[in-house]
Amino acid sequence: MSSQISTPETVLQQLHWRYATKKFDSTKKIPNDIWNALEQSMVLAPSSFGLQPWKFIVVRNPEIRQQLLPHSWGQAQVVDASHLVVFTIKQDINGDDVERYLERMAEVQQVPVDNLQKFGAVVKGFIEKPPYPLNIDEWSIRQLYIALGQFMTSAAMLGIDTCPMEGLMPSKYDEVLGLAAQGYKTAVACPAGYRAADDHSAERPKVRFKTEDVVQYVD
Template sequence: MNIIKQLKWRYATKKFDATKKLSTQKLDVLKQAFNLTATSFGLQTIKLIVVENKEIRKPLVAHAYNQKQVLDASHLLVICLQEDILDTDVIAYYDNIKNIRNTSETILKPYREDLVNMMQKMSVAERQQWSKNQAYIALGNLMTVCAIEGIDSCPMEGFLPNAIDNALQLNKMGLKSVLLLPVGYRDETDMFAGFKKVRKSINDAVIEI
């Protein structure tokens, strides 16, 4: 697999083939890729909502400025953040480390206390922004994995988060939507698929010191 070739193949898909579906195996790869995404401290204060049901997705199109990809794609991925990060989240994280790695409490205690203190010093807005930064890392990772797997995708910031949250009842899960990523397979009539990529030259984009 030539990764650069696949990244050149990738584009923000404007029109999906509504008849084509991701296999269970392909969808599982995306779920695992999301879960394996690097996050600050490994705390994972973001969640992935996978929406396949088209009846649920139909009203979401209006909340995404009528971008049809939300409905026509095989699945809609909604990257969310927790409404807040609590002490219990940090404690649960370090408990998980202890269970998986059998790390001693002596080693974990100072790190746990430092992270609890760090989060307590932030405002709710600052904690949400901290989580939002992690969401963008996950988006980039998912888009790259999609390209490698031959899956088309279209990253979206252009939507009404509160409307999406209400429609999917994310508040009941303590979540807020941040990014949308419809995934599936491009329609053969999507003219954008054949457009050449417009990028700066490597010399303009990369500075070597």
């Protein structure tokens, strides 16, 4: 029986508190211990087969952030937030990526890599001959958004503001960050930090459809 770490009330309170922060306080920085937890929230994110087809680029250099600003529709969150995370996927994942994962699995679980080949064949089969029409990069992006969601929820639970941003030019981000040479490409970014006192978006009621309109039970 698992122990309850938080309470339903606390979870709902923080989810209501969270919003897409439009203006960050550039003078406030996320403490190292909190950031370390947020970093691990990305590392520990689940993915299909556990394959983790991603890399999280944390842009700390202010000059590079300024270079990204015009490729972000001029959204100041990119430069004002304490941290800027660029969520990227590994392009065209293939059997070599599966082998790399199997080697890591063998290392962590302390089993011979040969014992994992049956599982590896299943993963390779899905990637190389999927059971339905599949664009592998789009599949990887779907995995990446799981990590984004976990990062944002963890941030809310720790009192950290975030703003998921698709309003950017991925190819330009790739150029500025030199991602093509690494075999990765940008999907989405997420500034994180502390809301500015005069960000009036924080005061707006959260607009969601009624629960009964979006949740359906099948008994």
